[in-house]
Amino acid sequence: MALGFSGAWIGNLTALEPYRPIFIAAALVAMALAWRRIYRVAAAEGCAPETACALPRANRIYRIVFWLVGVLVLLAIAFPFIVPFFY
Numbered sequence: 001m002a003l004g005f006s007g008a009w010i011g012n013l014t015a016l017e018p019y020r021p022i023f024i025a026a027a028l029v030a031m032a033l034a035w036r037r038i039y040r041v042a043a044a045e046g047c048a049p050e051t052a053c054a055l056p057r058a059n060r061i062y063r064i065v066f067w068l069v070g071v072l073v074l075l076a077i078a079f080p081f082i083v084p085f086f087y
Contacts (some may be wrong), residue, residue, distance in 0.1 A: 015027050026079055027076075027077075038059075038062050038063060
């Protein structure tokens with residue numbers, strides 16, 4: 001019941017709507033920096049044997065989580081454009 005009330009309240013929260021472009025820009029900058037860290041920097045400088053980036057399993061998990069978060073960010077950005085199709 002509390003989840004329903006809080007979900008209804010959050011659904012009507014429009015006070016942050018004017019700041020949406022700033023949040024989108026911050027999310028895209030964070031995704032770009034994460035992509036650079038995961039794909040460019042790790043490959044360019046190589047990893048010391050004692051660091052986490054030297055483990056293939058850790059790299060694979062980083063990349064999977066990165067792309068999952070990327071999909072979530074794209075869904076959050078596209079949400080206002082997709083919602084009218086469900087009404």
